[in-house]
Amino acid sequence: xxxxxxxxxxxxxxxxxxxxxxxxxxxxxxxxxxxxxxxxxxxxxxxxxxxxxxxxxxxxxxxxxxxxxxxxxxxxxxxxxxxxxxxxxxxxxxxxxxxxxxxxxxxxxxxxxxxxxxxxxxxxxxxxxxxxxxxxxxxxxxxxxxxxxxxxxxxxxxxxxxxxxxxxxxxxxxxxxxxxxxxxxxxxxxxxxxxxxxxxxxxxxxxxxxxxxxxxxxxxxxxxxxxxxxxxxxxxxxxxxxxxxxxxxxxxxxxxxxxxxxxxxxxxxxxxxxxxxxxxxxxxxxxxxxxxxxxxxxxxxxxxxxxxxxxxxxxxxxxxxxxxxxxxxx
Amino acid sequence: xxxxxxxxxxxxxxxxxxxxxxxxxxxxxxxxxxxxxxxxxxxxxxxxxxxxxxxxxxxxxxxxxxxxxxxxxxxxxxxxxxxxxxxxxxxxxxxxxxxxxxxxxxxxxxxxxxxxxxxxxxxxxxxxxxxxxxxxxxxxxxxxxxxxxxxxxxxxxxxxxxxxxxxxxxxxxxxxxxxxxxxxxxxxxxxxxxxxxxxxxxxxxxxxxxxxxxxxxxxxxxxxxxxxxxxxxxxxxxxxxxxxxxxxxxxxxxxxxxxxxxxxxxxxxxxxxxxxxxxxxxxxxxxxxxxxxxxxxxxxxxxxxxx
Numbered sequence: 001x002x003x004x005x006x007x008x009x010x011x012x013x014x015x016x017x018x019x020x021x022x023x024x025x026x027x028x029x030x031x032x033x034x035x036x037x038x039x040x041x042x043x044x045x046x047x048x049x050x051x052x053x054x055x056x057x058x059x060x061x062x063x064x065x066x067x068x069x070x071x072x073x074x075x076x077x078x079x080x081x082x083x084x085x086x087x088x089x090x091x092x093x094x095x096x097x098x099x100x101x102x103x104x105x106x107x108x109x110x111x112x113x114x115x116x117x118x119x120x121x122x123x124x125x126x127x128x129x130x131x132x133x134x135x136x137x138x139x140x141x142x143x144x145x146x147x148x149x150x151x152x153x154x155x156x157x158x159x160x161x162x163x164x165x166x167x168x169x170x171x172x173x174x175x176x177x178x179x180x181x182x183x184x185x186x187x188x189x190x191x192x193x194x195x196x197x198x199x200x201x202x203x204x205x206x207x208x209x210x211x212x213x214x215x216x217x218x219x220x221x222x223x224x225x226x227x228x229x230x231x232x233x234x235x236x237x238x239x240x241x242x243x244x245x246x247x248x249x250x251x252x253x254x255x256x257x258x259x260x261x262x263x264x265x266x267x268x269x270x271x272x273x274x275x276x277x278x279x280x281x282x283x284x285x286x287x288x289x290x291x292x293x294x295x296x297x298x299x300x301x302x303x304x305x306x307x308x309x310x311x312x313x314x315x316x317x318x319x320x321x322x323x324x325x326x327x328x329x330x
Numbered sequence: 331x332x333x334x335x336x337x338x339x340x341x342x343x344x345x346x347x348x349x350x351x352x353x354x355x356x357x358x359x360x361x362x363x364x365x366x367x368x369x370x371x372x373x374x375x376x377x378x379x380x381x382x383x384x385x386x387x388x389x390x391x392x393x394x395x396x397x398x399x400x401x402x403x404x405x406x407x408x409x410x411x412x413x414x415x416x417x418x419x420x421x422x423x424x425x426x427x428x429x430x431x432x433x434x435x436x437x438x439x440x441x442x443x444x445x446x447x448x449x450x451x452x453x454x455x456x457x458x459x460x461x462x463x464x465x466x467x468x469x470x471x472x473x474x475x476x477x478x479x480x481x482x483x484x485x486x487x488x489x490x491x492x493x494x495x496x497x498x499x500x501x502x503x504x505x506x507x508x509x510x511x512x513x514x515x516x517x518x519x520x521x522x523x524x525x526x527x528x529x530x531x532x533x534x535x536x537x538x539x540x541x542x543x544x545x546x547x548x549x550x551x552x553x554x555x556x557x558x559x560x561x562x563x564x565x566x567x568x569x570x571x572x573x574x575x576x577x578x579x580x581x582x583x584x585x586x587x588x589x590x591x592x593x594x595x596x597x598x599x600x601x602x603x604x605x606x607x608x609x610x611x612x613x614x615x616x617x618x619x620x621x622x623x624x625x626x627x628x629x630x631x632x633x634x635x636x637x
Binding site: 016053054055056057075078079081082083085086087089091092093094098102103105106107108109110113117134154155156157 | 368369370371372373374375379380383384387390391394395459460461463464465466467468469470474635636637
């Protein structure tokens with residue numbers, strides 16, 4: 001049966017000996033939508049994807065991909081999905097074309113189909129010129145695009161992407177986002193893991209935030225931002241000497257203010273647009289020139305900090321910081 | 331259901347239970363997925379087809395990096411030359427045309443024993459780089475990864491055996507037995523290579539890096555091949571050492587191919603049992619090694635890749 005959900009996870013648990021990598025993860029992804037699985041390093045994102053793509057068996061819980069149970073019918077799941085792993089798992093010694101042939105042939109496509117679809121994909125991912133070159137000579141962005149092309153050779157309706165843009169420069173990242181948006185427009189259901197909050201914000205219809213193997217929040221990017229606290233009103237004055245007067249006026253409106261003198265900026269918690277109108281009216285006849293007046297919603301970074309008490313990229317940052325310190329002392 | 335059952339194009343997925351309702355499913359999807367994907371025809375493929383595909387991919391690797399073959403070409407040729415010309419004079423053997431002819435069977439045995447090394451290196455590299463995960467995410471039998479790897483590793487080793495044979499002919503090695511015996515000797519080498527595959531899968535699955543495989547294989551395989559009759563006759567060794575070397579499974583193989591090629595007379599009457607019946611023992615050893623190591627190797631491979 002084909003339900004409205006292309007991907008479903010219900011109480012997924014994965015234990016490795018004593019440690020619990022994934023601890024009861026539940027979510028559902030409607031057909032044709034994008035789910036962002038967001039969390040820091042070691043949160044259990046990759047293990048969750050490995051369970052959903054039949055690479056490892058759940059200790060408990062169930063998961064379905066395109067309506068097929070990952071434990072009961074792994075073969076049907078594998079025919080229905082594509083996986084782009086964390087490191088670009090294309091074959092370095094093969095050419096772009098040969099990589100497509102390899103995976104296409106293993107999917108059970110015949111030679112002419114592989115050539116036709118392969119050429120389309122190479123064209124679409126701007127790899128036509130490099131098709132005959134050995135992948136070892138490709139740039140990081142080209143490898144990622146080829147990796148994605150290879151995952152698409154059998155046109156799977158469901159695609160799993162494990163940290164698809166990790167290690168890419170900003171330009172390649174934006175290019176890849178465009179490619180992913182095209183896929184979704186064509187009807188592919190995407191599940192992507194990321195530790196980049198911006199990426200989830202850019203691509204995902206729904207976000208599941210996981211930390212230490214558990215789902216700690218889930219919703220649309222907007223819902224998550226709303227849930228994590230109030231928006232802020234931000235007033236930037238044009239001239240530094242106006243700052244004290246401006247602070248006085250905002251305070252008189254009954255708001256708690258926070259002042260950043262060098263930036264000539266006043267921040268205050270706000271309920272919504274009504275506060276903006278109120279403040280705008282106060283400044284309208286004050287003779288104080290403003291550079292900017294607006295409402296700032298919390299970023300997903302703030303959301304993460306609010307939910308977990310630590311920043312999303314904290315773990316890796318502090319880890320590399322520690323090794324540096326060790327190297328210095330050694 | 332036949333092994334090749336085409337999916338109707340446009341159905342999102344297919345499986346035994348969905349062949350019927352699938353068409354309804356894709357029709358009723360309607361507005362949920364506006365740009366319904368047109369899927370190409372996916373045929374079920376046999377283990378053979380999958381293994382051959384992976385085998386061909388591995389052969390492309392050898393073509394792109396011919397230096398991968400150094401271990402079965404230059405290295406054994408160097409061994410032949412070193413042993414034949416440096417140590418050869420000091421080692422007395424009872425071969426029709428001396429040590430060089432006698433040595434060849436030993437080097438061949440060592441070369442084929444090292445096919446375990448080749449399997450392990452290739453497998454570890456593929457696991458390490460995530461290629462095995464990618465293969466396992468496809469609708470194939472995971473055994474194809476091992477079968478394809480084994481096929482290419484045996485091909486790799488046999489390129490070495492051919493190079494060794496040609497080198498042998500140059501330095502004075504000759505096949506003095508019958509044609510059938512000669513073919514049987516090559517058959518035994520192949521059989522031995524088959525047993526070595528399991529050693530390779532075991533080590534390749536257990537080790538975390540190519541460097542670790544190198545370390546383990548060098549420190550175990552070199553002593554194991556030298557503690558045999560491959561390079562020096564066992565008759566002159568001390569009692570304990572002689573027992574160890576003659577019961578070394580590799581010694582049976584080396585004795586068997588030497589006898590079949592007519593490069594040595596049968597083992598002396600005081601030699602241990604395996605050398606008295608080298609062909610029989612070669613077959614027995616490969617059966618024992620396979621029976622013991624195959625289940626273990628598959629278990630370790632499964633545990634490693636299912637993490």
